[in-house]
Amino acid sequence: MRLALAQINARLGDIPFIFSRIQQQVEIALRKGVKALAIPTPLMTGLAPGGLIQSPNYMHDLLTALTVLAEDLEETELACFIPAIIPVSGNALLEIFLVRDGHVVPLRLLVLMGHRGPGLPQLTPPVVDIDGVRVALTLDPHQDLASLPSGTDLALYFDTTPFTVAESKARGIAGIKESGLATLAQDQGLWLACMMGVGGFDEHIFCGGSFVLDDGGKVIAASPCFEEDLLICDISRDATIPALSSDLIPVYDRHEWIWNALRLQMQDALNAEGMSRVALHITGDLPSALLAVLATDAFGPRGVIGVLIESDDTLTPWERAREDARVAQVRSIASMLHITLVERSISGPGSADSDEVRPPTALRRLKSGIEGLCLMDVACSYRALPLSSLTKTDYALASGPMVTAEVAPLAPFGDVFLTELEFLARMRNRASAVLPSELVSLEEVRRVMKRMLARSIEGTYEDEENRDRINRLLMPLEPSQIDGIIREHVEHNCTLEDITYAEYGAIAMLLVLVRYGEGPRRQLPMVPVVSARSFAERAWPVQLGWSDLGRMGAELMKIDEVANREAARVGEIFEGRAEEMRREVFSLIGGFLGLRPDQIAELESDMAQELMKHDLEGLENHLKNLGNIGGQIRPDVPGGSSEIMGGSAFFSLN
The missing domain is CATH 3.40.50.620 (HUPs)
Structure with missing residues (x-):
């Protein structure tokens, strides 16, 4: 199967322009004999669409454009994978639409519809057959690849991580060593294709660098970083494809990036x-x-x-x-x-x-x-x-x-x-x-x-x-x-x-x-995020009257320690009440039997409790023996019933 990763950049949510760009990639892909085409994640809705996805008309326009694309592809053998965030039961779901044969298929939503229970579950990756190759669609390969069904050939990974200096996996091919994806592909024996976004989407930046790994973990093909590109690669588990030269793999430099x-x-x-x-x-x-x-x-x-x-x-x-x-x-x-x-x-x-x-x-x-x-x-x-x-x-x-x-x-x-x-x-x-x-x-x-x-x-x-x-x-x-x-x-x-x-x-x-x-x-200009944590992510209440002035030597208090301490205290309270109830019961029994207070106290002691427990066990055995006059009950007979050995069945069972 021939796969294409369309690393394209467009204005966020500009549906007519985005689909015109997709149509251009489709035409190139058809000329190149491509069977599957993937589109980056942030194009349609970005990563934080907010109330946008709650707009019925926006979702209508998006689905209309997907339907038109499906009609255009009806007479072809090309399948398009297009991600977008959609609303589901008051939540946001990152969907991956499969567009082919005149149909628009929301793959992850179909998996979700088989779920019973509240909230959004941890969805299993959808698996589809494209030109004889079983393709699994994943948003987290480290979590999903080990659980893929047997016979899966390719994991198509849609990256959703914007660039920051702290995120190695957001660097695409330049972060391949730190990401651990090569080792993962080799261990699972799967081909792995990573679809990276490129461009600025509000405060988020995507740096590109899409790539394809074979089932041995070798880099077979890669797109440049910070540029648009159409990466085309053949996926074949039987053929040996040479690895990409290390000179062609970009190196991450903090300040340059x-x-x-x-x-x-x-x-x-x-x-x-x-x-x-x-x-x-x-x-x-x-x-x-x-x-x-x-x-x-x-x-x-x-x-x-x-x-x-x-x-x-x-x-x-x-x-x-x-x-x-x-x-x-x-x-x-x-x-x-x-x-x-x-x-x-x-x-x-x-x-x-x-x-x-x-x-x-x-x-x-x-x-x-x-x-x-x-x-x-x-x-x-x-x-x-x-x-x-x-x-x-x-x-x-x-x-x-x-x-x-x-x-x-x-x-x-x-x-x-x-x-x-x-x-x-x-x-x-x-x-x-x-x-x-x-x-x-x-x-x-x-x-x-x-x-x-x-x-x-x-x-x-x-x-x-x-x-x-x-x-x-x-x-x-x-x-x-x-x-x-x-x-x-x-x-x-x-x-x-x-x-x-x-x-x-x-x-x-x-x-x-x-x-x-x-x-x-809050009044200052918008900021593109490149650090580990921006002020927008770290925002505190504006009217806050507290400042960090230190603990003045006091030991740091933590909420879990407070919770554990209170749990122990509540347990002691219940234990004390149980002991009080036990004493009341013994006093009541002592009153019925006419015992003196010192005899009741002796009855409550631990030694007396052990003696009573031993006597009760002996009494229980004695009663069992009395019930087996002339015979013996064997409760270990197969089938769970008792076998009566001699004597009267009536007396042995009652």
Whole structure:
């Protein structure tokens, strides 16, 4: 059988366009003699469709398109496997539709219909016959392959894991060693084909890299990562097919993959908006300059509009010189990237305010708002999508006045820490030195981090004395310490005692700032997820009044320990009540028999209980002997009846 894996990218849920792309793949597959064609998982509904699948008309349009495709395939021998999430009894089920011979078959739903009982069970993989090859459809090969019926030839695996740096199985062919799938295919003696998605779907990114393994665990064919591809491979259990050369298997590099994943997500986000350009505010620091490079890689120089906002509210020669140097830096970056640079000037935030004297915090907030409006104005003029250069560190310290003034709908670096931007910049500069060396340095990271901390502290505490005290705690920390603390707290859910990047008080204060940023974070741009845990996944209540200040040396209390302790206490209570009831029964018996209190106490003792038990056993045996006068009952006769040996049957049975 000839199998094709269509690693295609399209806008999420754009049913007419998606099925036009499927039709194109079908035409190619028919010319190549393909018998089975697989489509990636996230195209139809994504991984988190929410209320979309509850829309009857959306499901109607999807089923209509599937029916039209089935009619087109009626006169062919091609079978299409198309996954989509569907509603089932108030739950969401990831279905795999089999489209062939003019029919649309919901395979997993048919398996579910044979289930009796509440909820969705653990479904067994459907198995279908395609051109003499038995194909099992799985969403979890590690769980399903061992239970497949005998005679299964191929396991077709539809991957549903979006890319993050923590998920090796989301890397497709580049993560084949870490995934254990090669060993699994070899142990089970099955061919294994993995259908990977490619593209950005809201905050989720799929990196492609579909592949086929033979029953010996060798890589027979593979698609490239971060690209569309139609992978065609012959599945034959009798033939020996040479393995793919190791030189053709991509190698995972953390920073290169983060860069390519963000580039891919930006491209799809722009296509979803129907635009061809992006606009971004270049301030001359590392985050904004690196974002300009990323945007240029994604859209080319003509697709990027840089915005330089010059301020003339400087008061001292030193401030004027610093501003001139910043402006020259921005112009140099734009020239190096060959992008359009639009320059705007603001004469000071006070010009847009009343005559009332405003504190510095309010003026900076007003200035940030004016800069945001300038960016939006340029974006509207060029019909471009605004981008924000906020990092994950900005999101962690989001209580500052400048952060909440962001107006862009997308922050590509919003799930990447500031300290990691330095390594991304070094990686990108190795390809071509597009960033000035002074920006790709630890000193630049320190400067940007101090600005972030000052902004967050200023936006959280109005009291000058408190701000000074917190500055003395946090400002001496290195950027790696600050990002390390936030990473452990957010991505690994570590408590204050588990974090060892700095002294106790500094860690506690930083966690307080992160908690204060919970509300402002909800107003910030959407973030493509690339880390082990994003702030969206880690969200806490906005009105929360608790911060992690540590246990002050107390032993950590756990809910299972409390439950076990209470279970033991309740057991002791019942045991005590049973003992009380036993004493009452003995007192009642003693009253009937006329026993004295000391005799009743003796009767209740453990020794007396053992003696009574022994006497009762002896009495029971004695009564059995009395019932067998002149004979013997043998209860071990086959058939379960008793055999009477001599004597009267009446007396021996009664």
